[in-house]
Amino acid sequence: MIEIKKKDITYKPAGQFEETRFEKIHNVIFESSDEASAKVAEEIAELIRKKQSKGKACVLGLATGSSPIRVYDELVRMHREEGLSFKNVITFNLDEYLPMDKENRQSYFHFMHEQLFDHIDILPENINIPDGMISSESTKEYCLAYEQKIREAGGIDFQLLGIGRTGHVGFNEPGSHYNSGTRVITLDHITRVDAAPAFLGIDNVPRKAITMGIATVRSARRIVLLAWGQNKAGIIKKTIEGEISPQVPATYLQEHENCTFVLDKAAGSELTRNKTPWLVDESLDWTDNLTAKAVVWLCSTVDKSILHLTDKDYNDNGMSGLLAQEDSYDLNIRMFNRLQHTITGWPGGKPDADDTKRPERAKPAKKRVIIFSPHPDDDVISMGGTFDRLVDQGHEVHVAYQTSGNIAVSDKDALRYAEISKRISSSHEAQTIIDTIKSKKESSVDSLEVRNLKGNIRRGESYAATRYLGLEDSNVHFLDLPFYETGTIKKNNLSEEDIKIMMDIIKTVEPHQMYAAGDLADPHGTHKVCLDAVFEAMARLKSEPFMEDCWLWLYRGAWHEWDVDQIEMAVPLSPDQVLRKRNAIFCHQSQKDGVMFQGEDSREFWMRAEERNKDTAAKYNALGLADYAAMEAFVRYKLE
The missing domain is CATH 3.40.50.10320 (LmbE-like)
Incomplete structure (x- = not known):
């Protein structure tokens, strides 16, 4: 369970948070996103039960996208197998595309019902998702009403977040103001590129969205942000270690008193304590792999090849502890040989060769x-x-x-092949596929034939x-x-x-x-x-x-x-x-x-x-x- 106090954690993730001169947001790193998601779901479930015991509503702010899916899966499992009830839960979703009909498969309304709401006992009247079909004339009034409804519910107890490559939370894109509220926003091009796979092409991605604002998110009493995978590592480093900036809206969370970033190893890989731990801790256990990582980094930092590194290079860049164990001359040669032995023009192994210093075995010669x-x-x-x-x-x-x-495969390519097939040999099957593709509605699922x-x-x-x-x-x-x-x-x-x-x-x-x-x-x-x-x-x-x-x-x-x-x-x-x-x-x-x-x-x-x-x-x-x-x-x- 993640405790309410910012830096207290009672579970044991892969890497404990350390207060370093680099990190400005409490974060924990797990071996896998599945393990991390289960722990976050446990915290949400405990909060729901605690509120139930007091006869109070539990107000959750919810996110969409791939990051929270496993959390929702675990909450559904708890409902089915452990009797977790959601009857006292009120939810407010962060955002929705605009325009977006709620019946569209790409709508966040559809996503939330498919992933969570259709599988639990939450009361339909307690579900709040921004309306993607609100008219432009009514958006200001609608957004103010959404904020008011959150206040009337008592405010958000627990806000679940993901993070985009632009550093957006919700759809608060770069340039969003610290005090922004729920509003309509134009989506960043990178955000639309990232959404393109789900829409089968960027041309189908809406250009606008309605989103809770930064101030709305920050008003939550507890915030947990999820990030999985190598492609989130860069923005996670900027958010946790960088300066607060409207160009990276997630950095505003540095000033929240009860916020935790929950990461898998890949998403946390660029943090200084993971990428270059010798800059954080002088008493490292210098394993062979860590030594190789440090030497490669040092070469890049001082712009030298391995065999040209000196004692001064090591000492000036936080690696004096390494030199205490091994002379730089011997260390350089050992690391050079390590890399040299990885190179081979024989990926299946070189026949009749000494393979003791080769990456693959010589035998069998034909694999x-x-x-x-x-x-x-x-x-x-x-x-x-x-x-x-x-x-x-x-x-x-x-x-x-x-x-x-x-x-x-795009519908355009499929149609081309189907039309070629019909021209070669006219058939009912080919014509059916042609008609199906031409009449296909946006976001609909392809037929089995297609x-x-x-x-x-x-x-x-x-x-x-x-x-x-x-x-x-x-x-x-x-x-x-x-x-x-x-x-x-x-x-x-x-x-x-x-x-x-x-x-x-x-x-x-x-x-x-x-x-x-x-x-x-x-x-x-x-x-x-x-x-x-x-x-x-x-x-x-x-x-x-x-x-x-x-x-x-x-x-x-x-x-x-x-x-x-x-x-x-x-x-x-x-x-x-x-x-x-x-x-x-x-x-x-x-x-x-x-x-x-x-x-x-x-x-x-x-x-x-x-x-x-x-x-x-x-x-x-x-x-x-x-x-x-x-x-x-x-x-x-x-x-x-």
Whole structure:
């Protein structure tokens, strides 16, 4: 439970809050968002019960978006399994798009009922969500009335928040005033980009919204802000460690006396105590991994390669404790060798070579390999050069596309393919699909026939890419994991059927090597579910004899790359291989020129992948290692 006092916490998260000269907001960091969400739900439930015992209403301010979903799931579970009643609860939602009909699937009215209200015993008259269809002439009066209704309810006891990449809370975008109240606001372009996946394109995202103001939020007696994932790490650092500024509206929460930021490890990764802990604590336990992290950071800070670092560089940058354990000369050589040993042009292992200082085993010389790809293009986007190397070096490579990726195909592309199909061979099925797409209403779910067409478009593009890289069609597997096949952005939880499918492909191939996407910053969460499926399948197959010889390598690249100190295998790419990788990505034509799921990077995937690969190579070179055109990076996952 999170106590009412600002700095008292009675649960034990992964990283306790420390009052440092950097941090200005109370925060706790958990190993996972699931664990964190459960703890926040416990606090809300305790508050509801406490109010019930006194015969009082409990007034909750609620947020939408992906961050609070697990909190709502846990509250629903408590209602069903523990008898938690919501009859004394009054809710006020933060915001709503404008204009937005409440029956629209993208409305926050629909979201709240789907995620929470339809599954608990809250009284309908106690639910308050801003009206997305209020006329422009009535907005001022409506907003004042919304504020008045909050006051009449006794004020907000507990306000749940998320945070946007602009630093917005609610829809209080940069420039919002400290004393702002409920009002209509124009959405920042970045906010609309982030919302684009849910709306199947930025052109469908409303430009305005109605939102509680900063002053309204700050009037809550208790505030808890949730943030998950690497893509929130930057704004979390600015909010917790930066100066109060209207350009980062969440920084206003620094002056709230009872506010806690609840983070997972990724969201808290950029905080000084996590990113550069030697600047906070001089009595660190200098593990090998922490030492590598510090040395790489130091090279970047003083603009030197590893072997040029001096005692003064270490002492001037908070690392005197490290030098007390090891001479800088020996330390530099050890860290240089550590990085050098990660580089290999043989991702499947170099045959008949001494592998004691190589990232992969020499034996067996020809390995069975599975490349797991969450979507039908992640394989070539994130490890296309390594894929090419593995095939060229004679390994038995299999690619397993975990989901169909059908939701990422636009209606425009689907219509084009359906019309081509009809021209080739006129059919009732093709005409039905054409009519369905043309009559489709905004935000409606695709029919099964349309989803199948979109899935087949992605399959055809996948075959084009794998054939280009020289892989036989028989080694390409489309798993179509059921959790994905909802037809909407919101996916189901991982099921036994999903895990069985994963186990079956692993048991069939009996791989020596597997590759999976460890890039958990994708804007709609599919990568995380797919990785969880890999981990669970491995755990259940742990006792199988072939698993003793099976190594799992995690790749990134679509949204973020591994930090250099984390990399355990770096595969150099020649200029020709960079071009081959680009051509393989180009085979996925439906994902070029305006792909819907871009995340925080507006460039096409081939552009961002190339730049990240080149940037990784440049970082290695800056540290004093060989100069390559590009590098793909991997971290090994070790099953416990």
